[in-house]
Amino acid sequence: MLIAIFASRDTQRQYASKLSGYITSIGDRKPLVLWYKDLLKIKHWVKAIYTSMPSELDLAVAEVIKEKKNHPKHSNSKSIYWKFFEFIKSIESKLLYTSYHDQLLNRKVEQLVIWNGLKFRQRIAVIAAKKLSIPCCFIERGALPGTTTLDLKGINYLNSVPRDPAYYINRNIKDTLVTEVSGNGDSVELPDDYIFIPFQVNIDSQITMFSPWIDNMFSLVELLLEVENVLGSSMPNVILKSHPSCEQCYQELFEKITKVSKKIFVINDVETSILIKDSSAVVTINSSVGMEALLMRKKVIVLGQAFYNIQGITLSANSTDELIKNIKRVSNWEPNKHLTSSFLDYLKYEYVVKGSWHKPNLEHFQSMAQRLSLLVNSRAY
Numbered sequence: 001m002l003i004a005i006f007a008s009r010d011t012q013r014q015y016a017s018k019l020s021g022y023i024t025s026i027g028d029r030k031p032l033v034l035w036y037k038d039l040l041k042i043k044h045w046v047k048a049i050y051t052s053m054p055s056e057l058d059l060a061v062a063e064v065i066k067e068k069k070n071h072p073k074h075s076n077s078k079s080i081y082w083k084f085f086e087f088i089k090s091i092e093s094k095l096l097y098t099s100y101h102d103q104l105l106n107r108k109v110e111q112l113v114i115w116n117g118l119k120f121r122q123r124i125a126v127i128a129a130k131k132l133s134i135p136c137c138f139i140e141r142g143a144l145p146g147t148t149t150l151d152l153k154g155i156n157y158l159n160s161v162p163r164d165p166a167y168y169i170n171r172n173i174k175d176t177l178v179t180e181v182s183g184n185g186d187s188v189e190l191p192d193d194y195i196f197i198p199f200q201v202n203i204d205s206q207i208t209m210f211s212p213w214i215d216n217m218f219s220l221v222e223l224l225l226e227v228e229n230v231l232g233s234s235m236p237n238v239i240l241k242s243h244p245s246c247e248q249c250y251q252e253l254f255e256k257i258t259k260v261s262k263k264i265f266v267i268n269d270v271e272t273s274i275l276i277k278d279s280s281a282v283v284t285i286n287s288s289v290g291m292e293a294l295l296m297r298k299k300v301i302v303l304g305q306a307f308y309n310i311q312g313i314t315l316s317a318n319s320t321d322e323l324i325k326n327i328k329r330v331s332n333w334e335p336n337k338h339l340t341s342s343f344l345d346y347l348k349y350e351y352v353v354k355g356s357w358h359k360p361n362l363e364h365f366q367s368m369a370q371r372l373s374l375l376v377n378s379r380a381y
Contacts, residue, residue, distance in 0.1 A: 006125050007115070113138075137150055157210045201246045207285065231327070284303065
């Protein structure tokens with residue numbers, strides 16, 4: 001079976017080459033590394049004009065437009081700009097699809113390994129693979145710290161992690177994963193009792209694809225102000241923190257919070273792990289902070305679509321009324337300790353791959369090759 005690893009960034013290409021080299025060295029098979037820049041040929045320009053295209057390309061274009069509209073650089077872009085952008089991306093999608101489809105077909109690829117699968121180029125490569133009935137495996141940062149995900153279904157909310165609480169009830173737990181955090185937030189005066197809510201990146205797929213009722217962090221703040229207006233003095237203290245990778249400027253938003261709210265505070269100069277540790281609960285759309293909180297055995301309320309949003313382990317809210325209800329009850333609610341421990345144990349021993357693909361070592365490559373072989377041989381697509 002010919003396995004191809006699709007790379008669209010230099011870091012991915014370097015890792016793919018090393019992984020391919022390791023798998024080849026153990027005599028299992030020799031995976032092909034597909035560098036996206038090498039796949040595009042002049043003939044594809046002509047073919048893209050005359051070839052019938054799958055409707056999924058329109059969805060890929062729509063998603064990239066939604067992502068760009070959430071970017072601060074485009075907050076004031078006119079409608080004519082978006083029409084032109086859509087036109088360009090539509091042409092690009094057809095060109096990429098034609099090239100990826102031809103290369104996968106001509107090279108007789110039987111299994112595609114790809115990062116993320118939700119970004120524009122990767123998404124089109126997946127569309128091409130599916131049209132050729134080529135199964136995909138998706139690589140992403142792991143669900144646990146210092147690990148990697150390799151999944152047949154997708155990443156984040158789309159992954160194959162079981163969501164039924166019954167799956168975890170009777171599992172034998174090998175060990176209890178608990179993250180211990182040292183230190184405190186003494187450098188900044190924190191409220192005695194607060195809920196921590198981390199900001200996320202507005203243009204990330206976690207927000208553009210898996211946050212059905214909260215469009216961005218501006219919407220999140222408006223939601224919290226509405227909740228405070230309803231709860232009044234019974235509103236718990238809330239600490240917000242910006243995402244370190246976000247380019248969005250929130251100065252005016254934070255000034256508004258300071259003016260109109262008595263319960264919501266913005267603290268950016270305390271470590272996230274400390275803010276989690278000292279909180280009474282964590283509210284998140286679907287951030288990895290939710291997983292960090294579960295590892296610290298914190299109560300978690302999920303507002304979006306998250307693979308760890310499992311009944312008995314977390315609370316969830318899909319509307320303002322549900323969030324108000326859960327904020328009222330969270331102080332007296334306790335997650336099921338066995339379910340949480342079993343879920344985390346499953347992730348460690350049955351799901352994640354040891355080591356980060358960003359800093360791979362021999363043990364990581366061994367674990368990755370073993371998992372890839374298991375998934376490919378299972379053919380459970």
